[in-house]
Amino acid sequence: MTDSKTENAIMVDTLAADALMPHVRALAETIGPRPAGHPEEAQARSYIRETLAGFDLTDIEEMTFQTADSWGYTTIFATTLALAGYALGRTGRTGSLMGSAANLASAAAFWQMLDMRRSTLARLAPPTPERQPDCAHCADR
Structure with missing residues:
Protein backbone atom coordinates (compact mmCIF):
# COMPACT_ATOMS: atom_id res chain seq x y z
CA MET A 1 0.00 0.00 0.00
CA THR A 64 -17.90 8.35 -30.94
CA PHE A 65 -19.06 11.30 -33.01
CA GLN A 66 -19.38 12.28 -36.66
CA THR A 67 -16.74 14.55 -38.12
CA ALA A 68 -15.64 15.61 -41.57
CA ASP A 69 -13.09 13.29 -43.14
CA SER A 70 -10.45 16.02 -42.95
CA TRP A 71 -9.98 19.77 -43.03
CA GLY A 72 -8.74 19.27 -46.58
CA TYR A 73 -12.31 19.15 -47.85
CA THR A 74 -13.07 22.55 -46.35
CA THR A 75 -9.96 23.97 -47.96
CA ILE A 76 -10.79 22.48 -51.36
CA PHE A 77 -14.40 23.68 -51.24
CA ALA A 78 -13.46 27.20 -50.13
CA THR A 79 -10.73 27.48 -52.77
CA THR A 80 -13.09 26.26 -55.50
CA LEU A 81 -15.67 28.82 -54.37
CA ALA A 82 -13.03 31.58 -54.49
CA LEU A 83 -11.95 30.56 -58.01
CA ALA A 84 -15.57 30.47 -59.15
CA GLY A 85 -16.02 33.94 -57.66
CA TYR A 86 -13.01 35.18 -59.60
CA ALA A 87 -14.33 33.69 -62.85
CA LEU A 88 -17.80 35.13 -62.27
CA GLY A 89 -16.30 38.54 -61.59
CA ARG A 90 -15.03 38.67 -65.15
CA THR A 91 -18.46 38.12 -66.74
CA GLY A 92 -20.02 41.53 -66.23
CA ARG A 93 -21.90 43.43 -63.59
CA THR A 94 -24.21 40.62 -62.40
CA GLY A 95 -21.34 38.14 -62.49
CA SER A 96 -19.23 40.57 -60.52
CA LEU A 97 -21.86 40.75 -57.77
CA MET A 98 -22.22 36.96 -57.73
CA GLY A 99 -18.44 36.60 -57.72
CA SER A 100 -18.15 38.98 -54.78
CA ALA A 101 -20.72 36.94 -52.86
CA ALA A 102 -18.84 33.72 -53.67
CA ASN A 103 -15.56 35.25 -52.50
CA LEU A 104 -17.17 36.43 -49.25
CA ALA A 105 -18.56 32.94 -48.66
CA SER A 106 -15.12 31.48 -49.37
CA ALA A 107 -13.47 33.89 -46.93
CA ALA A 108 -16.07 33.00 -44.28
CA ALA A 109 -15.39 29.27 -44.78
CA PHE A 110 -11.64 29.80 -44.43
CA TRP A 111 -12.21 31.90 -41.31
CA GLN A 112 -14.36 29.17 -39.75
CA MET A 113 -11.68 26.60 -40.51
CA LEU A 114 -8.87 28.73 -39.05
CA ASP A 115 -11.00 29.53 -36.00
CA MET A 116 -11.46 25.75 -35.48
CA ARG A 117 -15.22 25.93 -35.99
CA ARG A 118 -17.22 23.60 -38.15
CA SER A 119 -17.42 25.16 -41.60
CA THR A 120 -20.76 25.64 -43.30
CA LEU A 121 -19.14 23.85 -46.26
CA ALA A 122 -18.37 20.79 -44.09
CA ARG A 123 -21.79 19.37 -45.00
CA LEU A 124 -20.36 18.68 -48.45
CA ALA A 125 -17.61 16.44 -47.04
CA PRO A 126 -18.27 12.75 -46.38
CA PRO A 127 -18.88 12.18 -42.65
CA THR A 128 -16.54 9.82 -40.84
Whole structure:
Protein backbone atom coordinates (compact mmCIF):
# COMPACT_ATOMS: atom_id res chain seq x y z
CA MET A 1 0.00 0.00 0.00
CA THR A 2 1.34 3.44 -0.90
CA ASP A 3 0.68 6.73 0.80
CA SER A 4 -0.54 9.83 -1.05
CA LYS A 5 2.96 11.37 -1.01
CA THR A 6 4.37 8.35 -2.88
CA GLU A 7 1.44 8.35 -5.32
CA ASN A 8 2.02 12.05 -6.05
CA ALA A 9 5.73 11.42 -6.65
CA ILE A 10 4.89 8.61 -9.08
CA MET A 11 2.41 10.83 -10.94
CA VAL A 12 4.89 13.72 -11.12
CA ASP A 13 7.55 11.38 -12.54
CA THR A 14 5.02 10.06 -15.05
CA LEU A 15 4.17 13.58 -16.19
CA ALA A 16 7.78 14.79 -16.37
CA ALA A 17 8.94 15.97 -19.79
CA ASP A 18 11.47 13.14 -20.07
CA ALA A 19 8.75 10.57 -19.40
CA LEU A 20 6.25 12.15 -21.81
CA MET A 21 8.62 12.71 -24.74
CA PRO A 22 8.65 9.08 -25.97
CA HIS A 23 4.85 9.18 -26.14
CA VAL A 24 4.86 12.48 -28.03
CA ARG A 25 7.38 11.02 -30.49
CA ALA A 26 5.34 7.85 -30.92
CA LEU A 27 2.18 9.82 -31.68
CA ALA A 28 3.77 12.60 -33.75
CA GLU A 29 6.56 10.81 -35.59
CA THR A 30 5.92 7.05 -35.58
CA ILE A 31 2.15 7.16 -36.11
CA GLY A 32 2.17 10.62 -37.69
CA PRO A 33 -0.84 12.53 -39.00
CA ARG A 34 -4.11 10.85 -38.11
CA PRO A 35 -7.16 12.19 -39.92
CA ALA A 36 -10.50 11.18 -38.44
CA GLY A 37 -11.64 7.70 -39.37
CA HIS A 38 -8.33 6.66 -40.94
CA PRO A 39 -6.17 3.70 -39.81
CA GLU A 40 -3.65 6.03 -38.16
CA GLU A 41 -6.36 7.36 -35.86
CA ALA A 42 -7.18 3.80 -34.74
CA GLN A 43 -3.46 3.14 -34.22
CA ALA A 44 -3.11 6.27 -32.05
CA ARG A 45 -6.23 5.35 -30.08
CA SER A 46 -4.82 1.87 -29.46
CA TYR A 47 -1.46 3.31 -28.39
CA ILE A 48 -3.12 5.69 -25.92
CA ARG A 49 -5.31 2.90 -24.52
CA GLU A 50 -2.28 0.59 -24.03
CA THR A 51 -0.25 3.38 -22.41
CA LEU A 52 -3.05 4.20 -19.96
CA ALA A 53 -3.44 0.49 -19.18
CA GLY A 54 0.25 0.47 -18.21
CA PHE A 55 -0.70 2.92 -15.45
CA ASP A 56 -3.62 0.70 -14.41
CA LEU A 57 -6.14 3.07 -16.01
CA THR A 58 -8.41 0.61 -17.77
CA ASP A 59 -11.89 2.04 -17.18
CA ILE A 60 -11.82 4.08 -20.39
CA GLU A 61 -14.91 5.02 -22.36
CA GLU A 62 -14.72 5.83 -26.06
CA MET A 63 -16.76 8.76 -27.33
CA THR A 64 -17.90 8.35 -30.94
CA PHE A 65 -19.06 11.30 -33.01
CA GLN A 66 -19.38 12.28 -36.66
CA THR A 67 -16.74 14.55 -38.12
CA ALA A 68 -15.64 15.61 -41.57
CA ASP A 69 -13.09 13.29 -43.14
CA SER A 70 -10.45 16.02 -42.95
CA TRP A 71 -9.98 19.77 -43.03
CA GLY A 72 -8.74 19.27 -46.58
CA TYR A 73 -12.31 19.15 -47.85
CA THR A 74 -13.07 22.55 -46.35
CA THR A 75 -9.96 23.97 -47.96
CA ILE A 76 -10.79 22.48 -51.36
CA PHE A 77 -14.40 23.68 -51.24
CA ALA A 78 -13.46 27.20 -50.13
CA THR A 79 -10.73 27.48 -52.77
CA THR A 80 -13.09 26.26 -55.50
CA LEU A 81 -15.67 28.82 -54.37
CA ALA A 82 -13.03 31.58 -54.49
CA LEU A 83 -11.95 30.56 -58.01
CA ALA A 84 -15.57 30.47 -59.15
CA GLY A 85 -16.02 33.94 -57.66
CA TYR A 86 -13.01 35.18 -59.60
CA ALA A 87 -14.33 33.69 -62.85
CA LEU A 88 -17.80 35.13 -62.27
CA GLY A 89 -16.30 38.54 -61.59
CA ARG A 90 -15.03 38.67 -65.15
CA THR A 91 -18.46 38.12 -66.74
CA GLY A 92 -20.02 41.53 -66.23
CA ARG A 93 -21.90 43.43 -63.59
CA THR A 94 -24.21 40.62 -62.40
CA GLY A 95 -21.34 38.14 -62.49
CA SER A 96 -19.23 40.57 -60.52
CA LEU A 97 -21.86 40.75 -57.77
CA MET A 98 -22.22 36.96 -57.73
CA GLY A 99 -18.44 36.60 -57.72
CA SER A 100 -18.15 38.98 -54.78
CA ALA A 101 -20.72 36.94 -52.86
CA ALA A 102 -18.84 33.72 -53.67
CA ASN A 103 -15.56 35.25 -52.50
CA LEU A 104 -17.17 36.43 -49.25
CA ALA A 105 -18.56 32.94 -48.66
CA SER A 106 -15.12 31.48 -49.37
CA ALA A 107 -13.47 33.89 -46.93
CA ALA A 108 -16.07 33.00 -44.28
CA ALA A 109 -15.39 29.27 -44.78
CA PHE A 110 -11.64 29.80 -44.43
CA TRP A 111 -12.21 31.90 -41.31
CA GLN A 112 -14.36 29.17 -39.75
CA MET A 113 -11.68 26.60 -40.51
CA LEU A 114 -8.87 28.73 -39.05
CA ASP A 115 -11.00 29.53 -36.00
CA MET A 116 -11.46 25.75 -35.48
CA ARG A 117 -15.22 25.93 -35.99
CA ARG A 118 -17.22 23.60 -38.15
CA SER A 119 -17.42 25.16 -41.60
CA THR A 120 -20.76 25.64 -43.30
CA LEU A 121 -19.14 23.85 -46.26
CA ALA A 122 -18.37 20.79 -44.09
CA ARG A 123 -21.79 19.37 -45.00
CA LEU A 124 -20.36 18.68 -48.45
CA ALA A 125 -17.61 16.44 -47.04
CA PRO A 126 -18.27 12.75 -46.38
CA PRO A 127 -18.88 12.18 -42.65
CA THR A 128 -16.54 9.82 -40.84
CA PRO A 129 -17.05 8.35 -37.38
CA GLU A 130 -14.27 9.43 -35.03
CA ARG A 131 -13.61 7.80 -31.69
CA GLN A 132 -11.58 9.34 -28.90
CA PRO A 133 -10.58 7.68 -25.62
CA ASP A 134 -12.22 9.50 -22.71
CA CYS A 135 -10.33 9.20 -19.46
CA ALA A 136 -12.68 11.43 -17.46
CA HIS A 137 -13.65 8.38 -15.46
CA CYS A 138 -9.98 7.88 -14.55
CA ALA A 139 -9.73 11.27 -12.83
CA ASP A 140 -11.02 9.79 -9.58
CA ARG A 141 -7.92 7.61 -9.24
